[in-house]
Amino acid sequence: MKKNALKAMCAALAGTVIVAGSLLPAPTAQAAKSYTIAFIPGVAGDAYYGSLGCGIQAVAAQQGAKVVTQAPRSFDPVAQIPILNAVVAQHPDAIVIAPTDSKALIAPLRAAAAAGIKIVLADTTLDDTSFAAAEVSADNKEAGAVAGRALADLLHGRSGSVITVNLSPGVTTTDAREVGFADVMKATKGIEYLPQQFSNNSVQKADQIVSSTALAKPNLVGVFSTAAFNTEGTVAALRATGKTKDVIVVGFDANPPGIDQLRKGTVAAQVVLKPYDEGRDAAEQALNALNGRAVTKKTLTTSVVATRENLDQPDVKRYIYSFECPAS
Template identity: 25%
Template sequence: MIHTSRRAVAATLAALAGAALLASCAPAGDGGDGGETADAITIAAVYPNLSDPFWQTISCGAAARADELGVDFQQFNSNNTDTNTVASNFQSASLIGADGMIVNSFNANQFLAQTQQLMADGVPVVSGSGTDPQTEYKVIFSDGETGGFADELASLVPEGAGSMVYLGGAPGIPPLEKRTLPFFEAMQAARPDLTVLPNDYSGFDINKTTQNVSSLIIANPDLKLIIAASGPDGVGAAAAIDQAGKSGEITLIAFDAIPPEVDALRSGTISALIAQDPYQIGASSIDALVDYLEAHPDGGAVEPDGVETIPSFVLTADNIDDPANEKYLYKTEC
């Protein structure tokens, strides 16, 4: 069945935007080939910055799940963080008249008004960032409860007094800080003998991180623990530790599991990775929309239904090659 709301929204948006805009926007996404029919559910997704393996892996997980379910899945993605590009892709995605949408932007409220309208017209929207107040049907993102990993990982840090530092990427990014700061604070409690140095921010620049950490190592010869909040911070810190010949002397615990981080974990420069599960985030986003649409075949306005969190996982040299943990390794392609 094709939902009445889907046809209405498509007509409204098409009248507003016009055919010329559709032709000039980002290329049409990849539809799944899992048995699409005239009455199949259609889902449109807008993902930013697929040059980042995290977002690429989310995209892969969503596409695979859509294919399993026979969903017509069309993606409108960008390879950068430019909000104008994301806006153009969102407009293109809106025009196909999808039954449900997955919408992500680095500015959480960028599409607040549009999301409200889609939901009112019976189109459920899932996001990984979430508007404030919540207007989406469901917000699906990584669980921020990482403090519990401190008990497991504190033993990786050499004994005795010293110092520690948090590499935060960039300040003021709620999804990142909610996930990484609880672990940083728990490590401070677990190792009160370590002096906390001022937070360091590189803007997610690997080269700048390498330079900054190299300077920190020289200025703080007692440095024993580095906590890197992102993949670029982890890769840059690993390079600085390696250049200083400090592998094994400085414990580096990094978030995420992009390929260079995984290589550094295997080589011993990174002691542990706290990996998100982006593949499951993508799959769960499809599940949430399909479940809703199947439960509401007659359409009607959609109400927000809270959040769903996906647990993170600790990867170490001992478990990195376990086939069961492969899903935590971020992909550069599907």
């Protein structure tokens, strides 16, 4: 009987640890914390940010994190900052954001970081990144140079004027693209590189810029468009002025409309970035920061050139922008 009672007591104590004469429950394995990552892209409806979001989601799924996305309707700090403030009020563990202005987003993002939220900049960046856990973007200056070399090759030695239709001053990615492109054009024999002009992300304004340039410069041979809406306006302007076949357009748009432009021949080449890779890298750095692991402060991704001839090749096709996430 005593033996049975002793066995029962031992069984009861099997889940306890004796510390300083007291009985405490045995420690159990602590479940890994499930983090929430908020993703704030530059603008809604852009498949580039769709691909970037897919990359974030892939890594989050692998590491048990949750992703919530809120996007402004226009690429504008006036539209983005209220969304950022609303997200910060929900206090996610990390924010992955594509800032729409290199200066205007500094103060609200610094405040978010001070509140304990890990900030990762994706695609675009800021003039001051000291408070960000990490930043991930394409090497946009090099991508601009890639665009310049592509245009130079497509011109086959033709001389004439070339213009860049840029987005808005202060957008770090497109500013860098123009710098890289300009360096190549200024070194290309026979090319007059005209001062860049800004569309403020308006199709109509881009149309006006290219239409007036085509009239003022009959020797216009090339247009570099740093963003999707600029390319749409450029194509419309060249169609209206009857110069589609005379002026070579190099764009920066692997969204579905940009791919359609390649297939139709209205755009000769599109520089394709790798937003899915950017998204994966951004999510990994955010989770590294949250988990106390080593963080890579700055990551740059590369680019490829898509043409009608190589569009369906695997090493180009895999980077076409889409809201449909690839199977992980």
